[in-house]
Amino acid sequence: xxxxxxxxxxxxxxxxxxxxxxxxxxxxxxxxxxxxxxxxxxxxxxxxxxxxxxxxxxxxxxxxxxxxxxxxxxxxxxxxxxxxxxxxxxxxxxxxxxxxxxxxxxxxxxxxxxxxxxxxxxxxxxxxxxxxxxxxxxxxxxxxxxxxxxxxxxxxxxxxxxxxxxxxxxxxxxxxxxxxxxxxxxxxxxxxxxxxxxxxxxxxxxxxxxxxxxxxxxxxxxxxxxxxxxxxxxxxxxxxxxxxxxxxxxxxxxxxxxxxxxxxxxxxxxxxxxxxxxxxxxxxxxxxxxxxxxxxxxxxxxxxxxxxxxxxxxxxxxxxxxxxxxxxxxxxxxxxxxxxxxxxxxxxxxxxxxxxxxxxxxxxxxxxxxxxxxxxxxxxxxxxxxxxxxxxxxxxxxxxxxxxxxxxxxxxxxxxxxxxxxxxxxxxxxxxxxxxxxxxxxxxxxxxxxxxxxxxxxxxxxxxxxxxxxxxxxxxxxxxxxxxxxxxxxxxxxxxxxxxxxxxxxxxxxxxxxxxxxxxxxxxxxxxxxxxxxxxxxxxxxxxxxxxxxxxxxxxxxxxxxxxxxxxxxxxxxxxxxxxxxxxxxxxxxxxxxxxxxxxxxxxxxxxxxxxxxxxxxxxxxxxxxxxxxxxxxxxxxxxxxxxxxxxxxxxxxxxxxx
Amino acid sequence: xxxxxxxxxxxxxxxxxxxxxxxxxxxxxxxxxxxxxxxxxxxxxxxxxxxxxxxxxxxxxxxxxxxxxxxxxxxxxxxxxxxxxxxxxxxxxxxxxxxxxxxxxxxxxxxxxxxxxxxxxxxxxxxxxxxxxxxxxxxxxxxxxxxxx
Numbered sequence: 001x002x003x004x005x006x007x008x009x010x011x012x013x014x015x016x017x018x019x020x021x022x023x024x025x026x027x028x029x030x031x032x033x034x035x036x037x038x039x040x041x042x043x044x045x046x047x048x049x050x051x052x053x054x055x056x057x058x059x060x061x062x063x064x065x066x067x068x069x070x071x072x073x074x075x076x077x078x079x080x081x082x083x084x085x086x087x088x089x090x091x092x093x094x095x096x097x098x099x100x101x102x103x104x105x106x107x108x109x110x111x112x113x114x115x116x117x118x119x120x121x122x123x124x125x126x127x128x129x130x131x132x133x134x135x136x137x138x139x140x141x142x143x144x145x146x147x148x149x150x151x152x153x154x155x156x157x158x159x160x161x162x163x164x165x166x167x168x169x170x171x172x173x174x175x176x177x178x179x180x181x182x183x184x185x186x187x188x189x190x191x192x193x194x195x196x197x198x199x200x201x202x203x204x205x206x207x208x209x210x211x212x213x214x215x216x217x218x219x220x221x222x223x224x225x226x227x228x229x230x231x232x233x234x235x236x237x238x239x240x241x242x243x244x245x246x247x248x249x250x251x252x253x254x255x256x257x258x259x260x261x262x263x264x265x266x267x268x269x270x271x272x273x274x275x276x277x278x279x280x281x282x283x284x285x286x287x288x289x290x291x292x293x294x295x296x297x298x299x300x301x302x303x304x305x306x307x308x309x310x311x312x313x314x315x316x317x318x319x320x321x322x323x324x325x326x327x328x329x330x331x332x333x334x335x336x337x338x339x340x341x342x343x344x345x346x347x348x349x350x351x352x353x354x355x356x357x358x359x360x361x362x363x364x365x366x367x368x369x370x371x372x373x374x375x376x377x378x379x380x381x382x383x384x385x386x387x388x389x390x391x392x393x394x395x396x397x398x399x400x401x402x403x404x405x406x407x408x409x410x411x412x413x414x415x416x417x418x419x420x421x422x423x424x425x426x427x428x429x430x431x432x433x434x435x436x437x438x439x440x441x442x443x444x445x446x447x448x449x450x451x452x453x454x455x456x457x458x459x460x461x462x463x464x465x466x467x468x469x470x471x472x473x474x475x476x477x478x479x480x481x482x483x484x485x486x487x488x489x490x491x492x493x494x495x496x497x498x499x500x501x502x503x504x505x506x507x508x509x510x511x512x513x514x515x516x517x518x519x520x521x522x523x524x525x526x527x528x529x530x531x532x533x534x535x536x537x538x539x540x541x542x543x544x545x546x547x548x549x550x551x552x553x554x555x556x557x558x559x560x561x562x563x564x565x566x567x568x569x570x571x572x573x574x575x576x577x578x579x580x581x582x583x584x585x586x587x588x589x590x591x592x593x594x595x596x597x598x599x600x601x602x603x604x605x606x607x608x609x610x611x612x613x614x615x616x617x618x619x620x621x622x623x624x625x626x627x628x629x630x631x632x633x634x635x636x637x638x639x640x641x642x643x644x645x646x647x648x649x650x651x652x653x654x655x656x657x658x659x
Numbered sequence: 660x661x662x663x664x665x666x667x668x669x670x671x672x673x674x675x676x677x678x679x680x681x682x683x684x685x686x687x688x689x690x691x692x693x694x695x696x697x698x699x700x701x702x703x704x705x706x707x708x709x710x711x712x713x714x715x716x717x718x719x720x721x722x723x724x725x726x727x728x729x730x731x732x733x734x735x736x737x738x739x740x741x742x743x744x745x746x747x748x749x750x751x752x753x754x755x756x757x758x759x760x761x762x763x764x765x766x767x768x769x770x771x772x773x774x775x776x777x778x779x780x781x782x783x784x785x786x787x788x789x790x791x792x793x794x795x796x797x798x799x800x801x802x803x804x805x806x807x808x
Binding site for chain 2: 437439440441442443444446447448449450451475476479486490
């Protein structure tokens with residue numbers, strides 16, 4: 001018995017030691033451990049379980065398992081699990097949610113073991129160990145959602161996207177297929193190189209290398225793809241490299257925006273702008289195209305640069321360059337802006353007036369500016385009127401100079417005229433004196449001589465009477481001289497009456513008295529055809545009278561006397577029309593004169609013959625010369641003693657030719 | 660026709676001319692009615708009965724013979740004053756001068772002269788001219804009525 005007791009005691013001690021060990025193991029294990037009996041009442045509840053649930057073991061032990069489960073449909077399922085475990089079923093891994101004291105539900109993975117009675121068949125309790133996987137489940141769910149989203153975006157995106165796997169194989173979306181005109185299964189059989197434009201493969205490989213080497217995380221570049229049809233597609237490509245956790249490349253993620261149309265439009269725009277520019281550059285008028293919203297001058301024609309030597313990127317900067325004087329600049333702006341507004345309002349081209357633009361070298365150009373709005377942009381056209389302006393200015397200067405000179409000339413003419421008038425008045429006074437003062441004593445000499453002859457004649461002898469006669473003859477001679485001198489003076493002062501003169505008629509009028517005077521003589525008159533001239537009829541008649549009178553006088557004693565009148569031929573026949581003058585002549589076969597004294601012929605009171613031979617005062621030819629000279633002609637003579645004389649005078653050719 | 664011999668006023672600065680004129684008038688018994696003055700001022704004094712002529716017998720001469728060139732006041736000025744004077748303006752005036760100047764002739768007629776005679780140099784012609792003048796103006800011509808003061 002004792003033996004038995006000892007054995008039993010030993011057995012009990014061993015049992016106790018095992019139980020303590022298990023108690024500690026259970027109590028301090030890191031994993032939550034729970035034990036319940038066949039009535040589903042909790043018998044063990046370790047520290048880790050207390051941490052998991054936020055409940056104390058003393059509040060839970062002896063109570064049914066339900067209080068650990070969420071109070072909803074998940075509770076029944078959880079109870080089904082624990083019931084089956086109590087019936088001896090072993091769980092490999094079962095997910096049973098646990099509701100914490102604070103209401104939070106945790107996802108926990110469980111495995112369990114059944115504790116049997118000593119018979120080894122009757123289950124008495126179930127022990128279960130849990131693992132809180134709440135965080136892991138959340139992460140997995142998020143990952144799943146993310147992948148779903150990515151796939152959704154990838155598949156439905158209107159942007160062409162591809163995943164390029166190591167080796168170059170492609171995974172593409174519908175947009176990528178559409179872009180290149182392939183079916184998806186065709187395209188996914190190809191490599192990226194096979195759908196790239198051959199000229200762009202090398203460039204793409206460089207970009208891939210940048211990504212692979214880790215220099216950059218992503219690249220963006222433009223490359224050409226080839227559609228199935230062979231047509232070129234321009235793509236704006238963004239590629240990034242996705243690496244695995246180990247850093248090894250997994251795939252290239254590429255998005256391609258088809259910019260073919262955009263490039264074509266840009267190309268067209270460029271071509272159109274180039275065309276516009278070439279048009280603008282070919283016009284001689286400088287133009288500027290201004291975006292008035294942000295004051296950017298988008299375009300200057302080359303002619304603007306050629307003319308001004310500089311241009312500016314904005315109107316504000318242009319003002320400063322072109323109008324460096326700030327005062328003038330303000331005037332320019334004040335004048336210019338209202339015209340621009342008018343152009344904007346009316347839609348028409350507005351002449352904005354003239355402006356003086358300063359060039360890069362400091363010189364200035366006068367430009368007429370025109371403003372036109374073209375689709376919201378302001379087109380400014382410069383018309384260079386500098387040369388015209390300067391010519392105008394030069395002309396104005398010349399005109400004013402001319403006016404000045406004219407005024408000066410007129411002033412001088414007035415002065416000379418005044419001087420002439422003064423001289424003329426003196427002459428008139430002189431002539432007056434002659435006519436009055438000289439004549440009076442002469443009359444007295446004559447008068448008293450005659451009174452002497454009348455009252456005392458009887459007492460004079462022949463000699464005395466001869467003296468008286470001589471006195472009277474001298475007085476008479478002096479009276480003629482005075483009258484001639486007065487006539488000569490009047491010839492010089494008489495106003496000219498310039499008109500068309502029929503020289504034949506003027507000659508005939510002068511000839512008339514001479515014909516009767518020479519009635520008793522043998523005179524042969526030869527009168528040639530005489531033209532009309534421009535002159536003074538009365539004075540020309542006097543010229544003829546003097547010349548013909550002389551001819552008659554100096555041919556006295558000739559039988560027959562030959563007197564010829566005519567016009568000398570010009571130097572050449574065909575020169576007659578544009579001859580500068582007409583030359584008339586009077587030729588006689590009279591006594592002539594010695595050419596040695598020709599220079600005295602036309603002097604006042606100069607005579608080449610004595611009064612005894614030929615009467616006269618020597619005033620006739622002086623008068624002729626004075627008249628012809630006043631009419632713009634010349635007088636000259638040719639003679640030889642005893643062989644006649646020829647007197648010539650010229651007159652300017654008529655200004656207007658009659659019919 | 661009135662045959663009385665009317666008075667003649669001769670304005671002549673030249674004593675020689677005055678003597679010759681008087682000689683010519685005397686040949687026709689006209690000289691005794693001639694009053695001779697030596698310049699324009701005296702002529703106006705005579706005509707207006709002023710100065711030395713203050714107490715002369717009133718009345719206008721039948722004709723005034725005026726030389727042009729005289730000291731102080733010339734013949735044309737005298738003519739202008741006569742024509743401007745209401746009492747004298749109808750008085751016959753003859754210019755008797757050496758001047759053939761057209762301007763003198765034109766001015767004289769513009770001022771209303773009754774005749775313009777150029778003294779001939781030849782004495783016989785001069786005698787004849789003066790005689791005719793004297794006879795015409797002092798004898799033949801009807802003088803205008805006197806103007807009351």
